[in-house]
Amino acid sequence: MVKIGIIGAGFIGDVHAQAYNRIENAQLVGIVNRTREKGEKFAEKYGIKFYPTMDELLESEDIDAVDICTPTHLHLEMVKKAANAGKNILCEKPLALSVEDAEEMISIVKEKKVKAMVGHVLRFWPEYVRVKEIIDKRELGKPLFATCARLAVSPDWRNWGFKEELSGGVTMDLQIHDIDYLIWLFGIPKSVRSQGYYNKELGGWAHVGILFNFDDNVSGMSESGWAFKGSFPFTMLLRILCEKGTIDWTFKAGKNIEERGKEFSLTIYKPDGSVEIPEMEKEDPFYLELKYFIDCIENNTDIERATLEDGKNTLLVTLSAIKSLKENSIVYL
Numbered sequence: 001m002v003k004i005g006i007i008g009a010g011f012i013g014d015v016h017a018q019a020y021n022r023i024e025n026a027q028l029v030g031i032v033n034r035t036r037e038k039g040e041k042f043a044e045k046y047g048i049k050f051y052p053t054m055d056e057l058l059e060s061e062d063i064d065a066v067d068i069c070t071p072t073h074l075h076l077e078m079v080k081k082a083a084n085a086g087k088n089i090l091c092e093k094p095l096a097l098s099v100e101d102a103e104e105m106i107s108i109v110k111e112k113k114v115k116a117m118v119g120h121v122l123r124f125w126p127e128y129v130r131v132k133e134i135i136d137k138r139e140l141g142k143p144l145f146a147t148c149a150r151l152a153v154s155p156d157w158r159n160w161g162f163k164e165e166l167s168g169g170v171t172m173d174l175q176i177h178d179i180d181y182l183i184w185l186f187g188i189p190k191s192v193r194s195q196g197y198y199n200k201e202l203g204g205w206a207h208v209g210i211l212f213n214f215d216d217n218v219s220g221m222s223e224s225g226w227a228f229k230g231s232f233p234f235t236m237l238l239r240i241l242c243e244k245g246t247i248d249w250t251f252k253a254g255k256n257i258e259e260r261g262k263e264f265s266l267t268i269y270k271p272d273g274s275v276e277i278p279e280m281e282k283e284d285p286f287y288l289e290l291k292y293f294i295d296c297i298e299n300n301t302d303i304e305r306a307t308l309e310d311g312k313n314t315l316l317v318t319l320s321a322i323k324s325l326k327e328n329s330i331v332y333l
Helices: 011-020 036-046 054-060 072-084 099-112 126-136 169-186 285-298 308-327
Strands: 002-007 026-032 049-051 065-068 088-092 116-119 143-153 191-199 204-213 219-228 235-242 245-252 267-269
Touching: 002 011, 002 054, 002 285, 011 026, 011 036, 011 065, 011 285, 026 036, 026 054, 026 285, 036 049, 049 054, 054 065, 054 072, 065 072, 065 285, 072 088, 072 099, 088 285, 099 308, 116 285, 116 308, 126 169, 126 235, 126 245, 143 169, 169 204, 169 219, 169 308, 191 219, 191 308, 204 308
Parallel strands: 002 026, 002 065, 026 049, 065 088, 088 116, 143 219
Antiparallel strands: 143 235, 191 204, 204 219, 235 245, 245 267
């Protein structure tokens, strides 16, 4: 049984807690939160103990791992603290706000010989995993152009998200999901070019489009924003044009991602005119992500998916896209 302590009683901390409660070889034992009232309410909901500080959790509980679900600017010190205590680590994305911080995390995790993973959940999302299989096996021939989108109304559950110095803004906090996925598919791009809509009240760059130039003449495009109003549904889109067909998937939920149980079929358009809608695993991607993390700890196997090195590479490309926005220029990697 792997014992877990969560740091951060916000939206994603609650999503993770729900998943851990379904994982047979995981036991959620503690929650740390800066605000006592919110932390105690979280602890009561899940029947666990509340700790005002991470130090108290690490000192008081015989835990095997911590799950860091806090604002990004806090990640470095928390990862260092957990590694120094000999605890395995899952750190929500983005890994850090700078490549230097990410490298420091990687260094201490290696030094202390603990397992560590970053929460890039699309690497576990059944539809995204199936699309990667199609691309890797060239089932539709060579990929030519990939389009991703991630669109939402203003995230009122993430008030700090509007402060660019804390979250990195919409590209770092939201669009990074699709940036990471495109890197997982095609590797680090050769260049990026970004443009966007700037709104200081929404944390700076509130709606951003990025063009990617990958090796082997593969191109990509990502659109992301949290400037939508009212009833606009949280939307994810993935479309890949290949030599012999097209892959298409659009997902729409409620505000943000609370209604993620709705079904939207992955569709494969084949060159002979036929259309395939593959049977997909009906499992929560966050459960699959955290089950992988727990199993790696229990079985003492290496984490090979969503590693800290992956998180650093994604951060590098994301920061390059932000630089392109600010300088209004192509950025080469």
